[in-house]
Amino acid sequence: LYQSGWYITLLFLFAANTLVCTFTRLSPKLKKAVNPNIQVEKKNLIGLKIHGQFKIKGDYSHIKNNLLIILSQSRFKTREKEEKNQTFLHARKKTLGFFGSDFVHLGIIIILLGGILSGITGVRFNLVISEGETHPIPGADFQIRLDKFTTEYYPNGNVKDWKSNLTVIDNQKDMLSRTIEVNHPLSYKGYVFYQSSYGFNWNNPSISMEISSKGPNVSQDVFTFSIGETIKLSDGITEIKAVYFVPDFVIDENKKVASRSNQPNNPAVFIEGYQGDERIFSGWFFAKFPDFSQMHSREENPFTIELKNVKGSEYSGLQIAKDPGVNFIWTGSSVLMLGLLLAFYWPPKEIKFILTQTKDGADVLAGGLTTKNRDAFRDEFEHIMRSSRSGK
Structure with a gap:
């Protein structure tokens, strides 16, 4: 099934579709992350669900610098743009959270590529081997020898475990000896030897x-x-x-x-x-x-x-697999998990300010945006506004 042409074709089409969707969505996200729109209109900030406005007296430069310090203490990275008697501030943190879904898509693509690679070049077969026998491995340049096979039983007579003492012979030399059992395979040159069964000869x-x-x-x-x-x-x-x-x-x-x-x-x-x-x-x-x-x-x-x-005499039933795509699958799974963590637990937070210089100080208007946990972000936003208003 996993090596059939129609299955590999479906994997390829799925990967291609995911790749196109990812790049289509990625371009505006990159633009927003790398070159955000700093200058905004007041009506846009007032229209946000999380917004605030206050007047403060004092030196305009001191008010602006104090706001930058407060944002820095809250781990926001800021950009600013000056225009006449106004300053536009853009503060953001956890920017990587914008790309959580893209990491998920990238992980899926890597997993699919691993599946395609395994389907095209992977091999999986069974080998029955008795004690003392040596068998060449098809497609490989080494042999495997079964030195000893042991069946362990529970007190009621049911099989508890199978253990095979295997030796890898490479270039007519014993290169590696190991005892394998269920869920504890032997790996050598990309081939994995699993203990799968036993029987009697x-x-x-x-x-x-x-x-x-x-x-x-x-x-x-x-x-x-x-x-x-x-x-x-x-x-x-x-x-x-x-x-x-x-x-x-x-x-x-x-x-x-x-x-x-x-x-x-x-x-x-x-x-x-x-x-x-x-x-x-x-x-x-x-x-x-x-x-x-x-x-x-x-x-x-x-x-x-x-x-x-x-x-x-008992024989050991081995399942031998060469799966060159398994590393891709593990890597893709890790990237996918990273994307899920970013998407659910690392939401980007962004606050935009318009500081308008007045005769005795400044008018401050701000609006905040986040994708998750808006109540906690609202508390953080209000804390920043209070600190800015008090000048502390």
């Missing part, structure tokens, strides 16, 4: 059988051997061969023996007994349900056979 399991002879010379022996292997019993003439094994015995709809799963839920072995070239008995033997074991023979069988244990 039943191609050549080891079986243990307890075989007892009947009659006056009773003997009891435990034999351990493999599927396809033949062993000779204590009478010196009878041989037993393990012919076939299934880990989860079931009779299918066609009345044939099959395995319900790859798990050893009902392990069973088909055994044949020979004396010379003559087969004297055969049957299925069950490890977990020995009473269901059946032996077919022409004559009474002189042996009692019980399947004690079956052991197959």
Whole structure:
């Protein structure tokens, strides 16, 4: 899905659309941030919801400088423009808050570019590997070896964790060894190795059988051997061969023996007994349900056979991924979060003043603008106006 042509095309179109919208909105914001309109008309300030006006006596230059100091103490950056007997002041702080939404859009674009890059050049595949095996990694110049695989269980028998001891072989040298488990992968040269599953390799399991002879010379022996292997019993003439094994015995709809799963839920072995070239008995033997074991023979069988244990080697299931776009995605996510923080918690604040010189002082008119939390900004605005009016 994520590497299909139509999906990558949708990502590209989404990124292109977001990019166009961002640049369309960004130009007036940059102009407003870099070159704000300092000179305004009185009616525009009076029309603002947050505005104020007062007269103050004193030296005009001192009044203006005192206002600049008060604004600086409140961390406002100011610009001014003189015209005849008027001074236009523009005070602003948290200017970066204007661009919160643009940072969000930029983060989305970077994430989409990462998705496109991952879809075009990324790889993801599964690898089944047994202990001691070494496998080359497709598309890479190194190999991976499974040194040991461990399955940990809870007291109730459920699987708790899988752990694989992996070694990276690069240029015929062991470069890196690490134990991986679920949510703790191994990374090497852009490839990430995840522990995803486990299973049993039943191609050549080891079986243990307890075989007892009947009659006056009773003997009891435990034999351990493999599927396809033949062993000779204590009478010196009878041989037993393990012919076939299934880990989860079931009779299918066609009345044939099959395995319900790859798990050893009902392990069973088909055994044949020979004396010379003559087969004297055969049957299925069950490890977990020995009473269901059946032996077919022409004559009474002189042996009692019980399947004690079956052991197959465990394999580790690895998911291997190379995702060159993941760094873009993390970077884009960080930029997106920065944009959200700016948009919600860093609102720009702006106050415009018109100082008109009079014979004995100045008339001060001011109006304030913000995008968030207007009540708190109103309190700050009124504090600045009171400080300016009192000359403190």
